[in-house]
Amino acid sequence: MNSRVKIEEVKPAHDGQRVDNWLAARLKGVPRSLVYRLLRTGQVRVNGRRARPSLRLVAGDRVRIPPVRTGEQRPPPKPDAARFERLRRAVLYEDERIMVLGKATGMAVHAGSGVSHGLIEILNAGLEEPAYYLVHRLDRDTSGCLLLAKDRATMTELHALMRRGGIGKQYLALVQGQWKGGARTVDAPLSPNRERGGERMTEVSGEGRRAATRFVPRQAFPEATLMEATLDTGRKHQIRVHAAHEGHPVAGDRKYGDAAFNKRMKKLGLKRLFLHAHRLHFAMPDGREVDVTAPLPDDLRAVLDAMETD
Secondary structure (H helix, E strand, O other), X not given: OEOOOEEEEOOHHHOOOXXXXXXXXXXXXXXXHHHHHHHHOOOOEEOOEEOOOOOEOXXXXXXXXXXXXXXOOOOOOOOOHHHHHHHHHOEEEEOOOEEEEEEOOOOOOOOEOOEOOOHHHHHHXXXXXXXXXXXXXXXXXXXXXXXXXXXXXXXXHHHHHHHOOOEEEEEEEXXXXXXXXXXXXXXXXXXXXXXXXXXXXXXXXXXXXXXXXXXXXXXEOOOEEEEXXXXXXXXXXXXXXXXXXXXXXXXXXOOOOOHHHHHHHHHOOOOOOOEEEEEEEEEOOOOOEEEEEOOOOHHHHHHHHHHHHO
């Protein structure tokens, strides 16, 4: 139990951070729901005023942190050093401001439901101040290029660049059936978190936000097509939903895919979603060009080889 009110000054490294995220990082072991309750009830004050969760902090702000019981939930154990070393071996590109990792399938990018440590927590474990910040996210089952910033200012700049469409992201996806009509853009609005059969889904909906994906066929097989997918927008499950919307769901997709097709692909050795973040390319704010590719992993390459000989 933290029995005293604390007043903490926001450091320059946290300039621009949302107050809810800043507070959660300081109240280790406290449920996120309690963090929001403290904000909602006005117990957290920024420069003497009530703060909404979305408030962006400014370096030098003084934040009142109320007494909080932290013993109700134990913080998760620290990740072991071997996991950190595996991530360091997965670096595809690094300089003084950014790092691009080749994320493995099955790894969450951050902690969440049922996940005590994601990639970002492993990289920052044991540090008083974060050394790495997520610029974007990849689904847990998706492998490939993941961009991280090494300071909050760079992260903010890259977020702005991404909103302007300045970060090119290409994926490789194996989809069901033979793709007809060549390269085309699927421009269909998406609504996330729709209830369907008791499950949260992203759906094509006229009420959703604009979403556009450029699909280009790269290799044809009797029962499937290897596609390059370029994101014009970055909505939740965008490639998977757009591919299914076109009648060509992604192989191994248990949420939006075709069960019979997935079963046939499993016999060819596919054990996961066939979606890989193949390339990232953009210009840094200082004009320096960054162009990084992640080769198709061996397990996915083996599936393509199996289809060629099947």
